[in-house]
Amino acid sequence: xxxxxxxxxxxxxIMLALAVIGYPAYLILLFNxxxxxxxxxxxxxxxxxxxxxxxxxxxxxxxxxxxxxxxTDLESNKRDERDRLIGRFADRTGQAFVxxxxxxxxxxxxxAAAPFWIAxxxxxxxxxxxxxxxxxxxxxxxxxxxxxx
Amino acid sequence: MVRPTAxxxxxxxxxxxxxxxxxxxxxxxxxxxxxLIAVEQGRYSPSLETAFRIARALGVRLDExxxxxxx
Numbered sequence: 705x706x707x708x709x710x711x712x713x714x715x716x717x718i719m720l721a722l723a724v725i726g727y728p729a730y731l732i733l734l735f736n737x738x739x740x741x742x743x744x745x746x747x748x749x750x751x752x753x754x755x756x757x758x759x760x761x762x763x764x765x766x767x768x769x770x771x772x773x774x775x776t777d778l779e780s781n782k783r784d785e786r787d788r789l790i791g792r793f794a795d796r797t798g799q800a801f802v803x804x805x806x807x808x809x810x811x812x813x814x815x816a817a818a819p820f821w822i823a824x825x826x827x828x829x830x831x832x833x834x835x836x837x838x839x840x841x842x843x844x845x846x847x848x849x850x851x852x853x
Numbered sequence: 854m855v856r857p858t859a860x861x862x863x864x865x866x867x868x869x870x871x872x873x874x875x876x877x878x879x880x881x882x883x884x885x886x887x888x889l890i891a892v893e894q895g896r897y898s899p900s901l902e903t904a905f906r907i908a909r910a911l912g913v914r915l916d917e918x919x920x921x922x923x924x
Binding site: 709713782783784785786787847848849850 | 884
């Protein structure tokens with residue numbers, strides 16, 4: 705992460721790191737959680753592993769943002785028109801996976817799949833959205849960005 | 854690197870002629886230093902308002918700062 709990067713770019717690096725670490729962490733909690741041993745995949749208790757992953761990500765995000773805020777000067781914490789434009793572009797890009805996850809969940813519900821699969825399709829969509837959105841944001845900051853995109 | 858715009862600019866030369874650092878000019882036009890660097894390098898086209906503020910801060914006309922090639 706470049707030391708002189710925009711605060712929003714640093715935020716994107718934090719989001720990317722948390723998403724990349726968060727999903728494997730969820731899988732570890734899922735497969736090693738209480739009552740997981742010996743059960744078929746679709747019957748694994750997934751609710752608490754998901755809740756802990758989300759709470760852990762939010763907590764880690766707050767701590768990491770606070771740490772970076774302390775170690776950067778106030779000027780570099782300012783947002784301007786380019787930050788807002790890139791933010792909107794990254795959100796739009798990431799939303800593709802939220803929609804894909806929702807459609808996947810909808811299709812699985814129509815097929816009367818187990819709640820495990822429906823929840824996991826939507827959950828995976830969130831993580832893919834965070835990863836794609838963060839990569840889009842970092843790419844826009846590092847390379848060229850046009851307001852026409 | 855793909856340039857997002859056909860617009861070119863003379864900000865760096867004008868800024869240096871005015872004896873301003875990137876941080877000073879960025880402060881005067883109310884954008885971050887990262888954004889000013891992106892504009893100078895042609896990686897970002899600023900809004901019309903910001904373009905006017907840049908020209909005003911450098912004490913020149915808008916078309917002396919930004920150029921758009923003839924079709």
